[in-house]
Amino acid sequence: MKRALQLLLALVALGVVLTGLTWWLNVRDEPDTSRTSASGTPITPQLIVRGAYLARAGNCAACHTARGGTPYAGGPGIPTPFGTVYGSNLTPDPQHGIGAWTSTEFWRALHNGRSRDGRLLYPAFPYTSFTQVSREDSDALFAYLKSLPPAAEPSRPHELRWPYGLQASLAVWRALYFRPGTFEAEPQQAAEWNRGAYLVRGLGHCSACHTARNPLGASDASVDLAGGLIPMQNWYAPSLASPAEAGVADWPHADVVALLKSGVSSRGTVTGPMAEVVARSTQHMSQEDLGAIATYLQSLPQAKPEPRAVERPLPTVAARGAKIYEQQCAQCHGDKGEGASGAYPPLAGNRAVTMASTANLIQIVLNGGFAPATPGNPRPYSMPPFVLTLNDNDIAAVLTHLRSSWGNQAAPVTELEVNRLRATTQR
Amino acid sequence: MAQRTLACTACHGKEGRATSDGYYPRIAGKPAGYLYHQLLNFRDGRRHYGLMTQMVDLLSDDYLREIAEHYASIELPYPPPQPAAAPPAVLQRGQQLVQQGDTQRQLPACVQCHGGAMTGVAPNVPGLLGLPRDYLIAQLGAWKNGLRRAHAPDCMAQIANRMRDEDVVAVAGWLAAQAPPVPAKPAAAMPTLTGDAKAISCGSAPETGAAR
Numbered sequence A: 001m002k003r004a005l006q007l008l009l010a011l012v013a014l015g016v017v018l019t020g021l022t023w024w025l026n027v028r029d030e031p032d033t034s035r036t037s038a039s040g041t042p043i044t045p046q047l048i049v050r051g052a053y054l055a056r057a058g059n060c061a062a063c064h065t066a067r068g069g070t071p072y073a074g075g076p077g078i079p080t081p082f083g084t085v086y087g088s089n090l091t092p093d094p095q096h097g098i099g100a101w102t103s104t105e106f107w108r109a110l111h112n113g114r115s116r117d118g119r120l121l122y123p124a125f126p127y128t129s130f131t132q133v134s135r136e137d138s139d140a141l142f143a144y145l146k147s148l149p150p151a152a153e154p155s156r157p158h159e160l161r162w163p164y165g166l167q168a169s170l171a172v173w174r175a176l177y178f179r180p181g182t183f184e185a186e187p188q189q190a191a192e193w194n195r196g197a198y199l200v201r202g203l204g205h206c207s208a209c210h211t212a213r214n215p216l217g218a219s220d221a222s223v224d225l226a227g228g229l230i231p232m233q234n235w236y237a238p239s240l241a242s243p244a245e246a247g248v249a250d251w252p253h254a255d256v257v258a259l260l261k262s263g264v265s266s267r268g269t270v271t272g273p274m275a276e277v278v279a280r281s282t283q284h285m286s287q288e289d290l291g292a293i294a295t296y297l298q299s300l301p302q303a304k305p306e307p308r309a310v311e312r313p314l315p316t317v318a319a320r321g322a323k324i325y326e327q328q329c330a331q332c333h334g335d336k337g338e339g340a341s342g343a344y345p346p347l348a349g350n351r352a353v354t355m356a357s358t359a360n361l362i363q364i365v366l367n368g369g370f371a372p373a374t375p376g377n378p379r380p381y382s383m384p385p386f387v388l389t390l391n392d393n394d395i396a397a398v399l400t401h402l403r404s405s406w407g408n409q410a411a412p413v414t415e416l417e418v419n420r421l422r423a424t425t426q427r
Numbered sequence B: 001m002a003q004r005t006l007a008c009t010a011c012h013g014k015e016g017r018a019t020s021d022g023y024y025p026r027i028a029g030k031p032a033g034y035l036y037h038q039l040l041n042f043r044d045g046r047r048h049y050g051l052m053t054q055m056v057d058l059l060s061d062d063y064l065r066e067i068a069e070h071y072a073s074i075e076l077p078y079p080p081p082q083p084a085a086a087p088p089a090v091l092q093r094g095q096q097l098v099q100q101g102d103t104q105r106q107l108p109a110c111v112q113c114h115g116g117a118m119t120g121v122a123p124n125v126p127g128l129l130g131l132p133r134d135y136l137i138a139q140l141g142a143w144k145n146g147l148r149r150a151h152a153p154d155c156m157a158q159i160a161n162r163m164r165d166e167d168v169v170a171v172a173g174w175l176a177a178q179a180p181p182v183p184a185k186p187a188a189a190m191p192t193l194t195g196d197a198k199a200i201s202c203g204s205a206p207e208t209g210a211a212r
Helices: A002-027 A045-057 A060-064 A103-112 A135-146 A167-177 A191-201 A253-262 A272-280 A287-298 A315-333 A359-367 A392-403 A415-424 B006-012 B032-043 B050-056 B061-072 B088-099 B110-114 B133-144 B155-162 B165-176 B195-199
Strands: A077-080 A083-086
Touching (some): A002 A167, A045 A060, A060 A272, A191 A287, A253 A287, A272 A359, A315 A392, A359 A392, A359 A415, A392 A415, B006 B061, B032 B050, B032 B061, B088 B110, B088 B165, B133 B155
16 A cells, blocks of 8 residues: 555656646746837848848748738648647738737747647647847847738637647657757858858758658658658658758759759759749749858769669560550650650659659659749749549559660559559549 | 640640530630639639649639630630530520520620620630530529629629529530631620620620720
């Protein structure tokens, strides 16, 4: 009896300590929001212009503006493995938006992931990256948002499954995976490199897609930008640290800038979610900032490609794939997968064709699409969708053909892989 | 442009000539303003079809207008229509609604705005012939339940909401069975509106009705 009581007391004590620790881990490094005085930057027209630029650099509208809706008055549902989250109303409406917020409260949301009313924010809002954004930039964003016309549109409540919707669960998640940070410039690196690192790690939140997440949705910082499947969307954000995927270490600097500015470069074309990033965000960034991002990305340590034995396709599959290629693809991509300069990407030697993940290849064949229209590529060419005309078997065969022809050496694509993505495609 | 917009042909057929035996509408030869507005509607969430929205999502207004003008400029003969499947009484009711409307329920005749030959009116009012019956039913249904919208005032939403389900079936059944005239070009100017059509005003086609 006495032992049981001791054990119980010990458990209670442990619970108190863990709760206290979780609480402390959640509030550490928080600014004092009770001081309403002039801790922020004075609002000037220049600050608002700067904020507008930063809002695009951070692509805030992607989650906070609905299709055809009032800018920043709340976004579309963002599906996650834990339920659907909705970007909130960021206009200065006093009731539904951030009209009553102070710049310090806004900074706390960005830097610490806590809302004005004290609620912890879900990390679908990428404060795990935004925590590196400077107070000055936070104030500029705030000034810009406060300058927008207020929209009295209520933010939609998140629809998260138990237990993910509980603040206590979120507190534990944050205790495990979130630490408020400050961007520290590396003195041995040039100012341009540091600017690029600041943008990529902070406002650009590149790791939200390009770093894999664990089953609880947290990113492992030790595999920075090493590629990850974007949950629910089922597009693979390729590794920026691998020459076999989307590493740009050996690209001409100008090509990296061109890809981010116009969506096309002599080395590749953006598709899928990255096309959206170029259209809504990076095409609007200055040449200097894109140059800085390119410099930083080119400096990422590149993984050594591992030589791997590649399974050869069955002769029947190869023949079938070659036939479909000739009928459906060769007209644009060429008999030898050479592509057509300025219009259609080559398939021979194309990393998007040969990388291990086949998700993007399948998505492109199923859904087709246009490259984004940008000033550098105002009239983009398009790829037809094949979702209605080719079955899973056909698509697997033709992709297997691409991956094993013209010097390409990558594993076959299975019908099951195609079927999985077809089933998740929304129409 | 044909080469740049090959993606469109996957559903809308070679040169946009999709025939009335499938689901997807023909776009070749439709008025340019109408096509342009539909591209904007898909991009900006007033019409809903995942593949279409995804296609036009990242394209500029200028480019969408150019795409619309390209398909509008294609003149191709129409194949014969699908044989009518509905009973004669239904077809008769359809023809009556299309050509005379129904004053009791304030339904203007389709021909009032879509042209006497039902080939549309340039630049913004679409023709009604050469389309699959299922597509026509789906569009009127989508207007009734608010899934398809146009710029306000949304005249077609008002009209569709005055139609009963059996009216929709009758109109679609009769329209889908009519052979388009030769040539089937959209009319150059709106006919003089009479009766219930006079009160109609369309945000996507300012040359119609009360907005004139």
